Amino acid sequence: MPTNLIFSQIFCHVWQSNYLFEASYVFGALTLIFLVGNRAIQITGKYQDVFAPSLCSDLTYLIIIGLASVLSVICQAFLVEWNGRYCRCPENVLPYWILVAAYVAVFVRFGLAVIISPIILCVSCYKIVQWVRYTPAAELSDTWNGLILPRATEAKVTEKHRPRGWMTASMCTVPLSINFVAFSIYINTYQFSCAVGMCTLVFDSATYRICFLVIPYHLFSTNKFLAPILCHTWSSCYFSCISYNFDVLVLNFIVGHRAIQITCKYQFSFSNSVIADLTNLGLIGLTCITILLSQALIVSFDGKYCRCRDTEVSYELLVALYTETFVRFGLAVVLSAIILRISCYKIILWMCYTPSD
Missing domain, CATH: 1.20.1070.10 (Rhodopsin 7-helix transmembrane proteins)
Structure with a gap:
């Protein structure tokens, strides 16, 4: 406040x-x-x-x-x-x-x-x-x-x-x-x-x-099988982190790929392929799910509540969490800033210096 x-x-x-x-x-x-x-x-x-x-x-x-x-x-x-x-x-x-x-x-x-x-x-x-x-x-x-x-x-x-x-x-x-x-x-x-x-x-x-x-929460919280899934995917912010990284990677791919098409002058060299687009999205999604998997393991479900682990977290999980934090920082602050800035700069130059006719 x-x-x-x-x-x-x-x-x-x-x-x-x-x-x-x-x-x-x-x-x-x-x-x-x-x-x-x-x-x-x-x-x-x-x-x-x-x-x-x-x-x-x-x-x-x-x-x-x-x-x-x-x-x-x-x-x-x-x-x-x-x-x-x-x-x-x-x-x-x-x-x-x-x-x-x-x-x-x-x-x-x-x-x-x-x-x-x-x-x-x-x-x-x-x-x-x-x-x-x-x-x-x-x-x-x-x-x-x-x-x-x-x-x-x-x-x-x-x-x-x-x-x-x-x-x-x-x-x-x-x-x-x-x-x-x-x-x-x-x-x-x-x-x-x-x-x-x-x-x-x-x-x-x-x-x-x-x-x-649009999912009634009580259907999950009262089910012994679905409650742990909700705990590790939703309450741990795992789903939120995946969505964020997926959006960032997709934006970088779209803007960067478009800038390469324009500057290298091969907009019409390759036809659009649904299979290729779905493959790219699948690879991006798989990357996000894998690199952020440790986020889902920082909480545990005790049968009633979803809370931080009472037991000591393993060394491997701590390393994975720190690595994930640095990866997200590098992706959002360093890599995205460089790729998006250069790509947008190239696209703007192309629009400004290409004759309208």
Whole structure:
């Protein structure tokens, strides 16, 4: 926590209370609903080219959505208080209006995520999919395909506007909608169940934090076989470390490989191969799993809790842990910085000094 009194209170009410998270969630939900719904109306109403994009109108929509997000969950910021040292739930009885507002916010989020969003997003995605499916390929005009850079040539503009079938840009709304609906139903159903008295909502509990995986935690914690797996993969941060290193290696591979293709002028020498791409991803994933394996062994499951080992850790495990730390430092601070900096520099030079025509 910050040591400054003013910043401590702000941090407590904005961050520790989950107010920023709640407001961001509502903002993201409303923005996605507006984006997908508006696109479906444009397509089904056949007026993609009737209205030109306006920066003023777009900013107005964002401001309205932002204000609605900030005000709809403002009560969340008053569920905690700063006592001079810690941010915790208030010891006194909360005012009636805060309790009512808190319950209203839960019901609003539940209605938004479980009722309103799925209906609007499913209907909109269905309309977009039907439009792509039944429109002849030669007549499938999608204005979202025409997003180009200012210095683009006429040939590039023509290439961007060509029909792309199922790969058209408007189809990106479908996976975005599926992802939002699937990953939102669990946490909102959980909060709603607690609001009506079926359970107790505990912030930062395992059930609350694992919600984004859409896996009920009790299925793991009560199973004698799955609980140790959850302990060694999740509680030990093994899964988190693998994900981080995998992202770093994939980013280095993509950017570095692209820079080599551009500077060596063999962009068109080799055709894209799904097998080669999957092989590269498999090798990167196997590397991450192997070099971080020691992370999963620093904890143990005693039948009820996942905790640090009570017994003395072996010398080999300590060496592996130290090696892993230095490997991660070298990967994130040294290797990535060098590769990404040189690669981006080469790509920028290629864009600046290559004639546009």
